[in-house]
Amino acid sequence: MNDRDTSHLSWDEWDELQRPAPENIDFDRVVDEALTRRGFLSGVVAFGSGAAVMGTGLLSGSSAQAQATSRFGFTPIPIATDSTIHVPDGYTWYPVAKWGEPLFSDAEPLDQATGVSVASADRVFGENTDGMEAFVVDGRQVIAVNHEYVNPGINLPHQDGEVINADDVLTLQNMQGVTVMEVAEGDNGWGIVVDSDLNRRITQNTPMAITGPAAGHPLLQTAADPAGTTVLGTMNNCGAGKTPWGTYLTCEENFNGYFGSTDADFAAPDGYARYGIGAESRYNYEKFDARFDTSANPNEPHRFGYIVEIDPADPSSTPIKHTALGRFKHENAAAVLAPDGRVVVYMGDDERGEFMYKYVSNGVYTPGGPTSELLDDGQLYAAKFNTDATGEWVALTPESTGMEAAEIAIFTRMAASAVGATTMDRPEWVAVNPVAVEGYCALTNNSRRGPDFANAGGDPAVAVPNSPNPRDANRYGQIVRWWPADDDHAATTFTWDLYVMAGNPTVHDDLNKGSANVNAGNLFNSPDGMMFDSTGLLWIQTDGDDSNEEGFAGMGNNQMLAGDPVTGQIERFLTGPNGSEVTGLTWSADKRTMFVGIQHPDAPFPDGEGLLARSSIVAVKRDDNQPVG
Ligand code: FEO
Ligand code: CA
Ligand code: CA
Numbered sequence: 158m159n160d161r162d163t164s165h166l167s168w169d170e171w172d173e174l175q176r177p178a179p180e181n182i183d184f185d186r187v188v189d190e191a192l193t194r195r196g197f198l199s200g201v202v203a204f205g206s207g208a209a210v211m212g213t214g215l216l217s218g219s220s221a222q223a224q225a226t227s228r229f230g231f232t233p234i235p236i237a238t239d240s241t242i243h244v245p246d247g248y249t250w251y252p253v254a255k256w257g258e259p260l261f262s263d264a265e266p267l268d269q270a271t272g273v274s275v276a277s278a279d280r281v282f283g284e285n286t287d288g289m290e291a292f293v294v295d296g297r298q299v300i301a302v303n304h305e306y307v308n309p310g311i312n313l314p315h316q317d318g319e320v321i322n323a324d325d326v327l328t329l330q331n332m333q334g335v336t337v338m339e340v341a342e343g344d345n346g347w348g349i350v351v352d353s354d355l356n357r358r359i360t361q362n363t364p365m366a367i368t369g370p371a372a373g374h375p376l377l378q379t380a381a382d383p384a385g386t387t388v389l390g391t392m393n394n395c396g397a398g399k400t401p402w403g404t405y406l407t408c409e410e411n412f413n414g415y416f417g418s419t420d421a422d423f424a425a426p427d428g429y430a431r432y433g434i435g436a437e438s439r440y441n442y443e444k445f446d447a448r449f450d451t452s453a454n455p456n457e458p459h460r461f462g463y464i465v466e467i468d469p470a471d472p473s474s475t476p477i478k479h480t481a482l483g484r485f486k487h488e489n490a491a492a493v494l495a496p497d498g499r500v501v502v503y504m505g506d507d508e509r510g511e512f513m514y515k516y517v518s519n520g521v522y523t524p525g526g527p528t529s530e531l532l533d534d535g536q537l538y539a540a541k542f543n544t545d546a547t548g549e550w551v552a553l554t555p556e557s558t559g560m561e562a563a564e565i566a567i568f569t570r571m572a573a574s575a576v577g578a579t580t581m582d583r584p585e586w587v588a589v590n591p592v593a594v595e596g597y598c599a600l601t602n603n604s605r606r607g608p609d610f611a612n613a614g615g616d617p618a619v620a621v622p623n624s625p626n627p628r629d630a631n632r633y634g635q636i637v638r639w640w641p642a643d644d645d646h647a648a649t650t651f652t653w654d655l656y657v658m659a660g661n662p663t664v665h666d667d668l669n670k671g672s673a674n675v676n677a678g679n680l681f682n683s684p685d686g687m688m689f690d691s692t693g694l695l696w697i698q699t700d701g702d703d704s705n706e707e708g709f710a711g712m713g714n715n716q717m718l719a720g721d722p723v724t725g726q727i728e729r730f731l732t733g734p735n736g737s738e739v740t741g742l743t744w745s746a747d748k749r750t751m752f753v754g755i756q757h758p759d760a761p762f763p764d765g766e767g768l769l770a771r772s773s774i775v776a777v778k779r780d781d782n783q784p785v786g
């Protein structure tokens with residue numbers, strides 16, 4: 158491994174290294190007595206009107222009681238620490254698509270010694286699968302799936318992960334972005350339909366349009382695009398979403414790590430620091446591709462950090478970056494219709510101490526009606542949580558922020574700070590329950606919340622009892638949920654509680670033991686991916702510490718669990734291979750197959766000893782072929 162090779166680090170770990178930021182903050186320390194009075198230590202995490210919605214399973218903390226009323230159709234499984242996937246008895250899994258697998262028959266097969274060639278990198282299934290959604294196009298099943306980042310140590314095995322020329326950069330750029338692929342179930346199970354006319358790779362070099370309030374703004378103009386309305390590519394595509402009109406939403410997260418300066422004297426423009434854009438990129442792109450050299454193209458980073466809409470039914474369509482949805486480290490996009498037909502999109506900004514957002518369209522969606530303005534003309538809000546279990550969505554307007562509309566769209570983090578939004582423990586996926594008017598957000602962890610650290614955004618990130626972020630040095634994470642006023646996702650007020658506070662009751666006897674619906678049988682940390690199935694069960698995927706030691710003892714590898722929103726019961730359904738994050742979930746049209754993403758596994762997953770590790774989508778089915786969601 159060369160000095161610059163940080164491919165053994167996840168993006169989150171790498172980003173943390175860019176942000177040491179220790180700084181004493183003057184604040185009133187949280188006292189355990191207050192938490193005890195509030196009921197946290199007795200495991201009650203619901204309060205206010207939200208508690209009325211919760212069943213007695215969570216409040217009583219009785220796993221046995223919850224078991225008796227389980228809605229789960231599976232027998233929970235134990236943790237695992239090995240290099241494969243485990244699912245419950247009566248279920249089977251197998252790979253459907255692996256990094257390097259051809260989407261087109263002209264792609265060269267993956268070579269164990271050299272990886273994927275530069276000529277084929279955008280003709281194969283990309284690296285590090287993440288958020289995905291399934292669509293039906295003319296009766297054919299299509300999966301759109303993100304490729305979040307690359308692992309040069311695996312992708313450039315002949316160079317020990319070192320990026321040494323422009324071809325290396327192009328190879329890596331083409332392994333990221335999005336795959337749109339037709340899949341079909343044959344005698345040997347699900348697989349890619351090679352050469353389908355719906356197959357498409359979208360990479361860091363695919364032309365796309367910029368729309369919304371920031372389109373054409375001087376901060377988005379470059380020498381290659383003086384109009385500021387077209388950009389090449391999307392990157393660090395993390396979570397995803399689906400619009401009511403059947404398009405795919407892909408979310409640009411840690412884009413900052415791709416930009417660097419070849420000029421040591423380059424002075425970073427305003428806005429770089431808050432978005433973590435530093436002097437050196439992670440993979441040397443700036444040395445071989447001037448677009449990523451901030452000293453040559455200082456506005457290029459302003460053109461990333463958005464949500465991109467892709468039409469999976471039209472491979473010739475131009476993807477659209479919608480600036481009205483804000484610029485930050487977008488995790489995913491949970492779109493839902495308000496009762497009056499307005500489109501609501503909930504979003505998280507995955508950085509410690511950043512915010513939760515939602516967008517509400519001005520126009521309404523009608524099936525078959527026009528949709529082109531719905532993600533460009535609307536109002537962006539940031540979430541403010543009160544300690545009395547109420548909250549509000551604060552509109553980010555020129556009046557409330559002192560910023561122009563275009564500036565709000567480009568420097569959304571600053572706009573949310575200006576209105577005093579609540580700093581959060583790294584908002585990851587948002588999920589909206591299809592059978593109840595409620596939303597959930599995974600707050601994955603925040604190792605630097607607390608008195609000794611400033612958050613990345615520059616706002617005090619302090620633990621406050623009865624806030625959605627109640628712990629200092631939050632190593633386990635929690636899931637907050639909210640109920641919009643009047644059962645209307647467009648409403649500007651809500652009530653909230655914590656659905657679960659992850660922890661380890663076998664090790665801790667304080668807040669770190671977690672809430673009452675955490676027990677020795679379902680231990681996990683760092684909830685991240687979340688999707689509801691059609692029956693209203695919440696599927697929770699983790700991206701955390703898989704050491705299985707000390708405070709993480711009994712948690713094993715990263716995993717996927719199912720949660721009952723009503724009883725609070727949470728049970729383990731799937732365990733991932735060593736080193737991996739379980740992320741991305743969707744279903745076949747008949748719900749008889751669950752597609753699950755495995756990101757950055759260690760070798761030998763999935764092909765065996767001595768072979769390259771390959772991030773994969775796997776199918777999970779019941780042996781009796783009954784629905785799995
Ligand atoms: Fe790409 Fe925040 O996970
Ligand atoms: Ca994630
Ligand atoms: Ca994560």
